[in-house]
Amino acid sequence: MSYEVMVGNKATAVGCKLARVKVAAVFPITPQTTITEYLSEIHASGDLPNFEFINAEGELSSQVIAQAAEATGARSFTCTSGPGLLYMHHPMQETASKRLPLVMAVVHRGVKSMQPDHSDLMSQQWQGWLHLYVENAQEILDTTIMAYKIAEDKRIRLPVAMGYDGYVLSYTAEPVEIPAQEDVDKFLPPYKPMPGIFPVSDKDDKWRDFEANPKTFGAGWGEGDPMKPWQMHNEAALNGETVIKEVFAEWGKKFGRTYGNGMIEQYRVEGADCVITAMGTIAGTAMAAIDKLWADGKKVGLVKIRSFLPFPRSDFQAIAKNVKAIGVFDRSCQPGMWGPVYHQMRSTLYDEAKKTPVIGFIGGLSGKEVRVADMYKIGEKTLKVAQGGKPEAPIQWV
Amino acid sequence: MDEMVLVPGSTCQGCGAAMAARLTFKVLGPNLIRHGIPCCPDHVSKHPRAGSVFEAGGSSLTGTSRALKALGRTDIKAVAFYGDGGTYDIGFQALSAAAERNENILVITKDNEAYMNTGGQRSGGTPKYAETTTNPVGPKSRGKGEPKKNIPMIFAAHYVPYIATASVAFPEDLMQKVKYAKDIEGFRMILIQAPCPVGWRFDPAKTIELARAGVQAGVWPLYEIEHGTSFKLNYKPKELKPVSEYLKPQSRFRHMTEAEVNEVQGNVTTNWARLLKADEMKTVVL
Numbered sequence: 001m002s003y004e005v006m007v008g009n010k011a012t013a014v015g016c017k018l019a020r021v022k023v024a025a026v027f028p029i030t031p032q033t034t035i036t037e038y039l040s041e042i043h044a045s046g047d048l049p050n051f052e053f054i055n056a057e058g059e060l061s062s063q064v065i066a067q068a069a070e071a072t073g074a075r076s077f078t079c080t081s082g083p084g085l086l087y088m089h090h091p092m093q094e095t096a097s098k099r100l101p102l103v104m105a106v107v108h109r110g111v112k113s114m115q116p117d118h119s120d121l122m123s124q125q126w127q128g129w130l131h132l133y134v135e136n137a138q139e140i141l142d143t144t145i146m147a148y149k150i151a152e153d154k155r156i157r158l159p160v161a162m163g164y165d166g167y168v169l170s171y172t173a174e175p176v177e178i179p180a181q182e183d184v185d186k187f188l189p190p191y192k193p194m195p196g197i198f199p200v201s202d203k204d205d206k207w208r209d210f211e212a213n214p215k216t217f218g219a220g221w222g223e224g225d226p227m228k229p230w231q232m233h234n235e236a237a238l239n240g241e242t243v244i245k246e247v248f249a250e251w252g253k254k255f256g257r258t259y260g261n262g263m264i265e266q267y268r269v270e271g272a273d274c275v276i277t278a279m280g281t282i283a284g285t286a287m288a289a290i291d292k293l294w295a296d297g298k299k300v301g302l303v304k305i306r307s308f309l310p311f312p313r314s315d316f317q318a319i320a321k322n323v324k325a326i327g328v329f330d331r332s333c334q335p336g337m338w339g340p341v342y343h344q345m346r347s348t349l350y351d352e353a354k355k356t357p358v359i360g361f362i363g364g365l366s367g368k369e370v371r372v373a374d375m376y377k378i379g380e381k382t383l384k385v386a387q388g389g390k391p392e393a394p395i396q397w398v
Numbered sequence: 399m400d401e402m403v404l405v406p407g408s409t410c411q412g413c414g415a416a417m418a419a420r421l422t423f424k425v426l427g428p429n430l431i432r433h434g435i436p437c438c439p440d441h442v443s444k445h446p447r448a449g450s451v452f453e454a455g456g457s458s459l460t461g462t463s464r465a466l467k468a469l470g471r472t473d474i475k476a477v478a479f480y481g482d483g484g485t486y487d488i489g490f491q492a493l494s495a496a497a498e499r500n501e502n503i504l505v506i507t508k509d510n511e512a513y514m515n516t517g518g519q520r521s522g523g524t525p526k527y528a529e530t531t532t533n534p535v536g537p538k539s540r541g542k543g544e545p546k547k548n549i550p551m552i553f554a555a556h557y558v559p560y561i562a563t564a565s566v567a568f569p570e571d572l573m574q575k576v577k578y579a580k581d582i583e584g585f586r587m588i589l590i591q592a593p594c595p596v597g598w599r600f601d602p603a604k605t606i607e608l609a610r611a612g613v614q615a616g617v618w619p620l621y622e623i624e625h626g627t628s629f630k631l632n633y634k635p636k637e638l639k640p641v642s643e644y645l646k647p648q649s650r651f652r653h654m655t656e657a658e659v660n661e662v663q664g665n666v667t668t669n670w671a672r673l674l675k676a677d678e679m680k681t682v683v684l
Binding site: 055062064069091 | 431433448450451453454456457458459460461462464465466467468469470491492494495498499
C-alpha cells in the first residue's frame with residue numbers, strides 16, 4: 001500500500017494497472033485525454049507485462065478493439081467522453097449483447113458544451129451496460145478494480161461504464177491510497193473468458209457450451225426463442241443490484257474503504273424528514289449543504305446514487321418508507337422528457353403502499369456550477385414538500 | 399490440406415466468393431479466428447467467427463490479434479473475410495488505421511463489386527458503367543459514372559508488408575499468395591475478384607470463365623506489392639484479350655455503347671502499360 005497525489009484520470013490508469021488489464025484501446029478526447037497518456041506511459045515503462053496498448057483512430061474503433069480483445073480472452077479497457085461516447089453507441093450495443101465484461105471510464109462531457117454533465121452516459125441507457133457514477137479520485141481507482149469483478153461475475157457478464165465528471169474530477173489532484181498489487185490480485189483473480197453468449201434453445205437457460213459448439217461470437221440468430229437473449233440480458237443487468245453490493249462489501253472488508261452499500265451511499269439520512277439525491281462530484285457539494293441544513297435545524301439527508309443502471313430500487317423503496325419527500329437531482333435532461341433519474345425514482349416508488357412525493361431538480365447542465373447554496377435550496381424545497389407544502393413545480397431548473 | 403469451407407454453404411450457384419473462401423481457408427487451415435462483418439456470403443468456413451460492427455472490421459481484427467499476443471497465443475492467426483463494402487467503403491477507415499499501425503492481421507477481401515448482401519447496390523468497388531440497383535440505367539444515367547476505387551494501391555500506400563490481387567480463375571496463384579501471406583508478420587491484404595452471377599447477371603456455370611476473361615483482358619490484373627513499393631505482375635500474357643469478351647456476358651454492362659466499351663478498353667490498355675512498366679522497374683508506378 002502506498003499514497004500518491006494524483007488526478008482522477010491517473011487514478012483510472014493506476015486502477016487498470018492494478019487490475020492487470022491486458023489490452024487497452026483508446027482515442028483521446030478532452031477531458032478523458034490524460035488517461036490515454038498515462039496508459040501509454042505504463043505501456044512504455046514495461047511495468048505491466050504483456051500489456052498491449054493501441055492508439056485507435058477514433059472512439060468507434062477503440063470500443064471495437066477492446067470488445068474484440070475481450071472476446072478473445074484478454075481483460076480489456078477503453079475510455080472516452082461526451083461526443084466520443086456517442087460515436088461508440090453502435091458497437092457498445094454489440095459489446096453488451098456479446099456479454100463481454102469490458103470496463104470503460106466515461107469522463108463526463110456534455111453534448112451541448114465541452115463542460116461536464118451526465119447527458120453523455122445517460123444517453124446510452126439502451127446499450128445494455130451497467131452504469132456506475134463515482135465522486136472522487138480514490139473512488140475512481142477502487143471502482144475501476146471492482147468494476148472488473150462485477151462485470152466478470154457469472155451472474156452479470158456485462159460491460160460496466162464508470163462515469164465521473166470531467167475537469168472537476170478528471171484534472172483535480174487528490175491524495176489517493178494505492179492498494180498493494182498482491183492484495184488486488186487476491187481480490188480480483190485473472191480473467192476467465194466464458195464465451196457462451198446465447199441459450200442453445202428456448203428450453204435451455206445455460207450458457208452455450210463453447211466446446212460442444214465452438215462457432216461464433218456475434219451471430220446470435222437462428223436458434224431458440226429470439227427473445228431469450230433479451231430476457232437473459234435484462235436479468236443479468238438486474239442481478240447487478242446483488243452483485244454490486246457483494247463486491248463492494250468484500251472490498252470494504254479487504255481494503256477498509258466502503259462506499260455505502262455500493263449501490264447508494266447515505267449521508268445523514270438517519271432521522272431525516274426528507275432526502276435529496278445526487279450523483280458524481282455534486283454529491284460532495286451536497287454533503288456540505290446537508291451539514292448546513294442540519295446546523296440550521298433542517299433535517300435533510302443525502303443519498304448518493306452510485307449505480308444508475310441497475311437502479312437501486314430496493315434501497316429507495318426502503319428509504320421512502322422513512323422519509324416524507326425525495327428531491328431528485330438530475331445532471332442531464334432528455335428534452336421533452338426531463339431527467340432520467342427522476343423518472344426512475346418515480347417508477348421505483350409507484351407501487352409502494354406509502355406514497356412519498358418525489359420532486360425533480362435539473363441542474364449542472366453544460367458544466368453550470370452547482371454551489372452549496374443551490375443544494376441547500378433544493379434541500380429546503382424538498383423539506384417544504386415533506387412538511388405538506390406544494391412544490392412550485394414538479395420539476396424545477398436549478 | 400483440410401477442407402474448411404461450410405458444406406452446404408449459404409451461397410448462390412456459381413458464387414465466386416464461395417470459391418475464394420474454399421481456396422483461401424484450405425491453405426490457412428483450422429488454426430485461426432475468422433472475422434466477419436456484413437458481406438455476401440459471410441458464413442463460409444468452420445472457424446470460430448468473431449464478427450463485429452460493419453464499420454470497424456479492421457478494429458475487431460486488431461483486438462483479436464493484440465489479445466492473442468497478450469495471451470501468448472501467436473500460433474493463432476487473426477483473419478478477415480470481408481467484402482468490398484467492408485474494405486472500400488464503410489469499413490475503410492478502420493482498415494486504413496489497422497494498416498497504418500501495421501497490425502498483425504490478414505485481410506481477405508472478396509470483391510464482388512457491389513453490395514450483394516442487400517441485393518446489389520453501388521459500392522466504391524463497382525466499375526464504371528456497371529448497372530446496379532442504385533445505378534439503374536435511364537435517360538439520365540449510364541450506370542455508375544465513376545471508376546472503381548484503386549484500393550490495392552491505396553492500401554499499398556500504407557507501406558504494409560504485403561498486398562496482392564488474386565482471381566478464382568487462377569487457383570494456384572491465389573493459394574500461393576495466401577500461403578505466402580499467412581506467415582508474414584504485419585498487415586497483409588489479398589483482394590480476390592469474386593464474380594457474382596446474381597449481381598453481375600451472367601450464367602452461374604460461367605463464373606470461372608468470366609473471372610479468367612477479366613484477368614486476360616487486364617481488367618483485373620494479378621500482382622503483388624511488398625512494403626508499399628516492390629511490385630510484381632504475376633500474369634503477363636503476350637497480348638491482352640479485348641475487354642468486350644469480359645463485358646459482354648454480363649448483363650450489368652449490356653447497355654454500353656461501342657464508344658463506352660472503347661473508353662473502357664482505352665483505360666485498361668493505358669493501365670496495363672503502366673503495370674508492365676512497374677513490373678519491369680520492380681516498383682509501384684501510379
